[in-house]
Amino acid sequence: MNDTRRTALVIGASRTLGLGLAAEYLRRGWDVIGTVRGSRHTGLHDLAHAFPGRLTIESLEMTDPEQTAALRERLRGRTLDLLFVNAAITRGDLPIGDVPTDMFTEVMITNALSPMRVVETLRPLVTPTGTIGVMSSDQGSISLNTEGGQDLYRASKSALNQLMRCYAARHTDNTQTLLLMDPGWVRTELGGPGAELSVAESVPGVVATIERQEGKPGLHFLDFEGQVVPW
Known part of the structure; x- marks a missing residue:
């Protein structure tokens, strides 16, 4: 493996945005480690054939802390320039009073608690000047919420x-x-068929924004065009 290439770990890289991120970083000359759930064949496996020796596929159920700890052990000795956590679920557009407790728990664990557990567990693998990114949404912005809807998803991103x-x-x-x-x-699946952007239109902007922020410590909430998203 070429030690001069930078390495990105994309958590949740089997499809859509996560798969797009893995592909974009490979096209830009990075080595990529991508995680999938279980052992089923995914688009990430197809991508590995197009970039032999450049893409490592790891199995991870992000909501299981033991699996995250085991991933850290498997990657011991690897150095990451980017850790990016891309994973989220939605369970429909219900008013919060109609959301069952088990649904609330599932979405909050998947969208809020588990990404932060991954960050806390894997941060030692990231270089001191590297980047830790998490996929959020403008629906997590409290000040932008003027129309309501998607109560649980919004709450999980906030x-x-x-x-x-x-x-x-x-x-x-x-x-x-x-x-x-x-x-x-x-x-x-989250954005729906009527959304404004394709994955191919969003991902290059996400990656370009990440690259522009390299070497700028601190927390930044930005969109795919590099614009600040209000809290």
Whole structure:
């Protein structure tokens, strides 16, 4: 393996935005480690054939802390220039009073708690001048919420944003760049078929924004065009 190439770890890289991120970094000359759930064949496996020796596929159920710890052990000795956590679910557009407790718990664990556990567990692998990014959404912005809807998804992304703020405040001496990324309204399972952007339109902007923030410590909440997203 070429030690001069930079390495990105993309958590949740089997499809849509995560797969697009893995592909974009490979095209830009990076080595990529991408995680998938379980052992089923995914688009990431097809991508590995197009970039032999450049893409490592790891199995990870992000909501299982033991699996995250095991991944850290498997990657011991690897150095990451970028750790990017891309994973989220939605369970429909219900008013919060109609959301069952188990659904609330599932979405909050997947969208807020688990990404932060991954960040806390894998941060030692990231270089001191590297980047830790988490996929957020403008739906996590409290000040932009003027129309309501998607109560639980919005709440989970707001919780994620707040937890990243807590992380940044706890590590004030951290020289790493911390990013919350809004990819825009993208045609994915979450965004729906009527969304404004394709994955191919969103991802290059996400990656370009990440690259522009390299070497800028502290927490930044930005969209795929590099614009600041209000909290």
